[in-house]
Amino acid sequence: MTPLERTALGLERLLGPSTAVTDPALCEGYARDESETDTVTPACVVRARSADDVRATLRLANAHDTPVFARGAGTGRTGGAAVTEPGVVIDTTAMNQVVALSRTEQRVIVEPGLVTAALQALVEAEGLFFPPDPQSAAWSTLGGNVAENAAGPRAYKYGPTRNYVLGLDAVSGDGTLVSHGRMTRKGVTGYDTTALLVGSEGTLAVFTRLTLALTALRPAVTGLWALFGHTHDAARAVTALTARGLDVRCIEFFDGHCCRVIDRADPALGWARTEAALVIECDGGDPEAVARTREAVGALCVEHRAREVLVAESVDEREALWAVRKTMSRALRALRRFKLSEDVVVPVGALEALLDAVAEIAAREGLTMPTYGHAGDGNLHVNLLWDDPAERPAVERAVASLFRATLDLGGTLSGEHGVGVLKAPFLGWEQGDALIALQRGLKAVFDPRGVLNPGKIFARPSHRGC
Ligand SMILES: Cc1cc2nc3c(=O)[nH]c(=O)nc-3n(C[C@H](O)[C@H](O)[C@H](O)COP(=O)(O)OP(=O)(O)OC[C@H]3O[C@@H](n4cnc5c(N)ncnc54)[C@H](O)[C@@H]3O)c2cc1C
Structure with a gap:
C-alpha cells in the first residue's frame, strides 16, 4: 500500500466513510477550481464538520507525507484549491455556522464554510455591514475569501477582506490548532500572525473559525x-x-x-x-x-x-x-473555448499606460483581451480568450508581456486572486530572492513537512508559466 492509500484508508477508519469519502466518482468533483489548472483526482475528500476533523486529517497526512488541499467553494481563479498532485482534500463547506453576532462590538464569529453573501444578508438585516464583496459572493466561502484576501468593487472605499479579520482559529500544517488574533478592534500583542494567515492561500494552515469586524450599514x-x-x-x-x-x-x-x-x-x-x-x-x-x-x-x-x-x-x-x-467573467468565458483571467494592479496614475500596453500586446499576439475591473484601486482583470490550442504559445507570450509591463509600471501581479499555481513561476519577477527565502522559512515553521497545498505560491521546479 502506498503512503497515500494508507492516509485515505486511515481517514476512512478514523472519521467514517460519510466524512472521509474515497469514491473516485465523488472525489473527482473536488479536483479543480475556476482556473484552467491541470489537476488529478484526490484519493480522499474529508467533508470536515469540526476543527477536530481538520486536525485528525492533518496529523495523519503528516505521518504519511500526504499533500492536503484545503477547499471552500472552489471559485478561486489561480488554482489555489486545485488538486495538483495526488493527495487529500479538506472540504470546509459543511462548517458553515454563525457562532456569535454582537451588535455592540460590531463583530461576528463564523465558521469558514459560510457563504459570503449569506453573511452579508444576515448582518444587513441587523443594520450592520460586511463590506468585502467579491463578485463571486453568492458562491464563495469566507474561508476562501480570507485565504485569498479577497476584495471586490467596494474595496476602493473599504479595503479588502484583511481589514475585517480580527482573529482566527487555524490548524497549522503539522496538525496543531492555534487561536490567532483577538476579539477586540485594537491590539498589538506579539506578531500579527492573523495578517500573515490572511492571503496565505491554504499553504500555512486551515482555518476553522473566523472573527470578523463589521461596520454600520450605510443606508x-x-x-x-x-x-x-x-x-x-x-x-x-x-x-x-x-x-x-x-x-x-x-x-x-x-x-x-x-x-x-x-x-x-x-x-x-x-x-x-x-x-x-x-x-x-x-x-x-x-x-x-x-x-x-x-x-x-x-x-x-x-x-x-x-x-x-x-x-x-x-x-x-x-x-x-x-x-x-x-456574470461578466462567465459571459466572457462563453465567448471562446479557452479563457485565462489575469488580475494585475498598477498605481492608479498608470492605468492609462496599462490599458495601452494591453491593447499593444493583444494586437501583437493577435489575441482578444477584454479588460475590466476595480479601476479605483488600479486593479484590472485582463482576460485572454482563444479557441485554437495552437495559439497557446501566443497566450504565454502575452501573459509574460503583461506581467513585465505591470511591474515596469510599479505594479503587482495579483490584486485579489492570489498566486496559486498559475502565477507561482512569476513570483520571482516581482519579489527578490531574500524575500522569497524568508517566506519559505515561514512556511516551514507552520508546515514543517510541507504537506499543505504544495506547489502553490512557490513553484515546484517543473511548473511552467501560464
Ligand atoms: C465569477 C467569479 C467572480 C470572482 N470575483 C472576484 C472578486 O471580485 N474579487 C475577488 O477577490 N475574487 C473573485 N473571484 C475569485 C474567488 O471567488 C475568490 O478567490 C474567493 O475568495 C475564493 O473562495 P472559495 O470559497 O471559492 O475558495 P476556494 O477556491 O475553494 O479556495 C481558494 C483558496 O483558499 C484556500 N482555502 C479555502 N478554504 C480554506 C480554509 N478554511 N482554510 C485555509 N485555506 C482555505 C484554498 O486552499 C485555496 O488556496 C471570483 C471568482 C469567480 C468564479
Missing part, C-alpha cells in the same frame, strides 16, 4: 454609469476622481469588448457603441449628501469627455447592472 446608496468614446478618457476620469478624494465606494472600469458583452446581455442599458465605461457608486448615511457626491462625480466624468452619464435612480436599476457585472 443611502446611489450610482451612475459614465459611457466614454475612448479608454483614455475613462482612465483619466478615474485618476481625476481619486485625486479629488470624493466619497465614492467603487469605481469599476469596462473596456469596449466588455461594454459589448453588457449590451448583448441587457440592450436596455444602452451600452451599444461604447468604447469604455465606468460604474461608480457612493454610499453614506445622508441621502442628500450622497446625491451631491454623485452629482460631483457625474460632472467630473463629463469634464473628462463622458458621452453620456446615466444615473441609477432605483435599487432595481443598480441591481440590473450589478447582475450583469457579476
Whole structure:
C-alpha cells in the first residue's frame, strides 16, 4: 500500500466513510477550481464538520507525507484549491455556522464554510455591514475569501477582506490548532500572525473559525454609469476622481469588448457603441449628501469627455447592472473555448499606460483581451480568450508581456486572486530572492513537512508559466 492509500484508508477508519469519502466518482468533483489548472483526482475528500476533523486529517497526512488541499467553494481563479498532485482534500463547506453576532462590538464569529453573501444578508438585516464583496459572493466561502484576501468593487472605499479579520482559529500544517488574533478592534500583542494567515492561500494552515469586524450599514446608496468614446478618457476620469478624494465606494472600469458583452446581455442599458465605461457608486448615511457626491462625480466624468452619464435612480436599476457585472467573467468565458483571467494592479496614475500596453500586446499576439475591473484601486482583470490550442504559445507570450509591463509600471501581479499555481513561476519577477527565502522559512515553521497545498505560491521546479 502506498503512503497515500494508507492516509485515505486511515481517514476512512478514523472519521467514517460519510466524512472521509474515497469514491473516485465523488472525489473527482473536488479536483479543480475556476482556473484552467491541470489537476488529478484526490484519493480522499474529508467533508470536515469540526476543527477536530481538520486536525485528525492533518496529523495523519503528516505521518504519511500526504499533500492536503484545503477547499471552500472552489471559485478561486489561480488554482489555489486545485488538486495538483495526488493527495487529500479538506472540504470546509459543511462548517458553515454563525457562532456569535454582537451588535455592540460590531463583530461576528463564523465558521469558514459560510457563504459570503449569506453573511452579508444576515448582518444587513441587523443594520450592520460586511463590506468585502467579491463578485463571486453568492458562491464563495469566507474561508476562501480570507485565504485569498479577497476584495471586490467596494474595496476602493473599504479595503479588502484583511481589514475585517480580527482573529482566527487555524490548524497549522503539522496538525496543531492555534487561536490567532483577538476579539477586540485594537491590539498589538506579539506578531500579527492573523495578517500573515490572511492571503496565505491554504499553504500555512486551515482555518476553522473566523472573527470578523463589521461596520454600520450605510443606508443611502446611489450610482451612475459614465459611457466614454475612448479608454483614455475613462482612465483619466478615474485618476481625476481619486485625486479629488470624493466619497465614492467603487469605481469599476469596462473596456469596449466588455461594454459589448453588457449590451448583448441587457440592450436596455444602452451600452451599444461604447468604447469604455465606468460604474461608480457612493454610499453614506445622508441621502442628500450622497446625491451631491454623485452629482460631483457625474460632472467630473463629463469634464473628462463622458458621452453620456446615466444615473441609477432605483435599487432595481443598480441591481440590473450589478447582475450583469457579476456574470461578466462567465459571459466572457462563453465567448471562446479557452479563457485565462489575469488580475494585475498598477498605481492608479498608470492605468492609462496599462490599458495601452494591453491593447499593444493583444494586437501583437493577435489575441482578444477584454479588460475590466476595480479601476479605483488600479486593479484590472485582463482576460485572454482563444479557441485554437495552437495559439497557446501566443497566450504565454502575452501573459509574460503583461506581467513585465505591470511591474515596469510599479505594479503587482495579483490584486485579489492570489498566486496559486498559475502565477507561482512569476513570483520571482516581482519579489527578490531574500524575500522569497524568508517566506519559505515561514512556511516551514507552520508546515514543517510541507504537506499543505504544495506547489502553490512557490513553484515546484517543473511548473511552467501560464
Ligand atoms: C465569477 C467569479 C467572480 C470572482 N470575483 C472576484 C472578486 O471580485 N474579487 C475577488 O477577490 N475574487 C473573485 N473571484 C475569485 C474567488 O471567488 C475568490 O478567490 C474567493 O475568495 C475564493 O473562495 P472559495 O470559497 O471559492 O475558495 P476556494 O477556491 O475553494 O479556495 C481558494 C483558496 O483558499 C484556500 N482555502 C479555502 N478554504 C480554506 C480554509 N478554511 N482554510 C485555509 N485555506 C482555505 C484554498 O486552499 C485555496 O488556496 C471570483 C471568482 C469567480 C468564479
